[in-house]
Amino acid sequence: MSLLRDKIIGSAMRIFAQKGFAATSIQDIANDCGIAKGSLYKFFASKEDLLVEVYRHRIQLMFDQVDRIKADAALSPKARFVQETLNQFISFKEFKSSIKDFYELKINDTGVFATFVQQIRSQMFVYLEESLVHAYGPGIDVYKWDLIALYIGIIKEYMVMTELISSPFDYEQMAAFVVDRMDEMVAGLLLSKSTPILESSVMTQFVACGMKGTAVPAEEQLGEGLNRLLSTIQELQATNARKTELNDAAILLQEEADADKPRMVLVRALIGLLQSQHELTAILGQLEKLFELKAAS
Incomplete structure (x- = not known):
């Protein structure tokens, strides 16, 4: 790294802290370094x-x-x-x-x-x-x-x-x-032993995409969320009949996720049914937002 480049970064660091990014101009930094603005652009576009x-x-x-x-x-x-x-x-x-x-x-x-x-x-x-x-x-x-x-x-x-x-x-x-x-x-x-809000599988994917400078696609988030919903239903302390009812509703949600345009009236009705099981509330809140994004796309 050149001495001039170091000097430019040092000036920018100080002036951004004093004035804020929006109020600082490239000319301010060039003046502080005692160089022409064009010289600064040789280092930073x-x-x-x-x-x-x-x-x-x-x-x-x-x-x-x-x-x-x-x-x-x-x-x-x-x-x-x-x-x-x-x-x-x-x-x-x-x-x-x-x-x-x-x-x-x-x-x-x-x-x-x-x-x-x-x-x-x-x-x-x-x-x-x-x-x-x-x-x-x-x-x-x-x-x-x-x-x-x-x-x-x-x-x-x-x-x-x-x-x-x-x-x-x-x-x-x-x-x-x-x-x-x-x-x-x-x-x-x-x-x-509370149910975690942020699942490891979802966060691992989120972090991996962030490292590449990209966001996790909504479609992938929706798929991960539905898989988490289905696995959570199987772990509930509930009767087999209740689990079957919830699982059937989750499968119907999965079918709507696979459609080009989910029917939001049906999606909201299914989410309402599933939310009667309080352990699923957090997952369903996230899923509803993802369904809305898919429907709007």
């Missing part, structure tokens, strides 16, 4: 390409610190998890207002940044999967994706609050507090 490089640089710094934490053999699994959590707080704090840009920029559009966000999200999921299993053992495997979602939500919300509140925060205390709460959630899930 667009402001979006430059934004991607800024985020890539920050995220690499975060993962470099993760590697250092993992290499510390003196840390217990919980102590390592606390240090990894602290690392995320510190890393996100250094993004400052760029975090706001990250969540507000459109990421459903095709383009360099959209693809990058999908890849980074999947990369974070893979990292957190390993991190949580290391902290709590393989016994949490069935709940690991739900725990990842809860953990990310907690981290994100705390970072938003620390930006909104001017009081100083002790990030080491915050990291330990978050991990204590994760301990409680893990214990509660293992005790309750």
Whole structure:
């Protein structure tokens, strides 16, 4: 990497944090570097390409610190998890207002940044999967994706609050507090044996597609959801007659999914029947949205 390219990234990182992505122009960054705008375009084709490089640089710094934490053999699994959590707080704090840009920029559009966000999200999921299993053992495997979602939500919300509140925060205390709460959630899930919301088969596919910078096709999501519905029905604590009734309704749903245009009146009636079994509610909510997408296409 050239010294000038490094300088451009450093300027972009600082100005994006100060002004925000939308308010920053390529000319602003070129002026800060003391170069002509045309010289900057020799390294980056667009402001979006430059934004991607800024985020890539920050995220690499975060993962470099993760590697250092993992290499510390003196840390217990919980102590390592606390240090990894602290690392995320510190890393996100250094993004400052760029975090706001990250969540507000459109990421459903095709383009360099959209693809990058999908890849980074999947990369974070893979990292957190390993991190949580290391902290709590393989016994949490069935709940690991739900725990990842809860953990990310907690981290994100705390970072938003620390930006909104001017009081100083002790990030080491915050990291330990978050991990204590994760301990409680893990214990509660293992005790309750609740049905997970995020199934491993669905999330594995989601992460794999994200690594390639693509979304999971709705057709594939619908097929996976219906398979999960059928398998969940067989695991219910219910009479054989009740299981047969639910299974027949699920098969009819599957037939509608195979049709070019599902009949939404019938789909909603079948979903209504299946929702009378409360254990199926979460799966059916997702399936209804996927059927609506298929019907509208």
